[in-house]
Amino acid sequence: MRRLQALHAVVENGSVRAAAQVLGYTPSTISQHISALERQTSTVLLEPSGRGVRPTAAGLLLADRAADLLARMAETEAALAALTAGEMGVLRLASFATAGAELIPPALATTRTELPGLDVTLRIAEHDDALDLLRAGMLDLVVVETHDQPENTGALTYLPLLTDPFRIVLPKGHRLARRRVVSLADAADEPWIDIRSEIGCCHAATNAAFRAAGFTPRREVEADEYWPAQGFVAAGLGLALIPVLALGVQHTGVVVRRLAAKDQPVRHVLAVTRPAVERTTPVRTMIAALRREISR
Known part of the structure; x- marks a missing residue:
């Protein structure tokens, strides 16, 4: 040339x-x-x-x-x-459902404002499916939940976003609602809501907390997601452990209380990308927007 x-x-x-x-x-x-x-x-x-x-x-x-x-x-x-520079092109995202509802939308709006020519696609995908799609080059950035903190590998780069603690959700007027901090063992005889969307790391974290408190929860009612679980709690059908990120909208019939430190399950929320696209403007802009939203 x-x-x-x-x-x-x-x-x-x-x-x-x-x-x-x-x-x-x-x-x-x-x-x-x-x-x-x-x-x-x-x-x-x-x-x-x-x-x-x-x-x-x-x-x-x-x-x-x-x-x-x-x-x-x-x-x-x-x-x-x-x-x-992110002035054109595509950013392909995936997120687990809770982050998709509470964290992704405002961060995505910020990214669109900063890079108006960027075409963004977003899908809901849980941990394993999201990482498989990322490895296959079908996604550029995923937001996942995990119980452990994985180390970076040659194929994927893990970027911590936040540690999301679980809270105990009680019906208004419950005997434990008067406390600011609740010991999980004090709720051993209570019925609990079985939340079907709580799989993988979240299920492992809450089960570990119940075992550490010395009991197996008696799950009497099943809810598909965290929001209907709040409705069941409000109706007095059981208690629930729900992560803070899933409590952006709180049912009027429930109260949310902290758990004692010894009982506290958590999940880690990570942004995961590939080294080949980690430094591109769309990926960096979206990660920065996620972190700003978390700080806010």
Whole structure:
């Protein structure tokens, strides 16, 4: 492309010296590019004309085609720069349901404001499915929940976002609602809500807390998600352990209390990406927006 650029500049400006001034090269560099292009094409491209040079028919043909190629190259470079800067392109996200409801929307709105030309797609996916899609290159960034803090590998980069503690949710007027901090053992004889969406790390964390408190919960009612679980608690059908991130909207019929430190289950919320896209503007902008939203 540099050789074609040199030829095009010579044809446009009428001399090697003038082309060198336009391109910021020395005349000898321009001559070397032209000589190399003639060897490459086995064709004479320029011939002497007075104190300058003029193109042969082959030189005119190649210079004319070079103009189109150089214009397309400039457009490509500009598009690549815009893509890298996040001014265009796609950011493919996935998140678990709770973060998708409470954390992702405001962070996504911030990212859209900062990068208005970015096309963003978002899907709900749980831990294993999200990471599989990320490894396969079908996603750029995922937000997952985990009980442990995984270490970065060559394939994935884990970025901690927050530690999300669980709270005990009680019906208003419950005997334990008068306490600011509740010991889990004091609720051993109570019925509990079985929350079906609580799988993987969350299920492991709450089960570990119940075992540490010395009992197995008596689960009498089943709820699909955290929000209907609050409704069952409000109706007096049982108690529930729900992470703070899932308590952005609180049912009017429940009270939320902290657990004693010895009983406290937590889940870790992580942003996960691949090293190949970790430093791109869309990914960095979304992660920064997530962290700002968490701080807020």
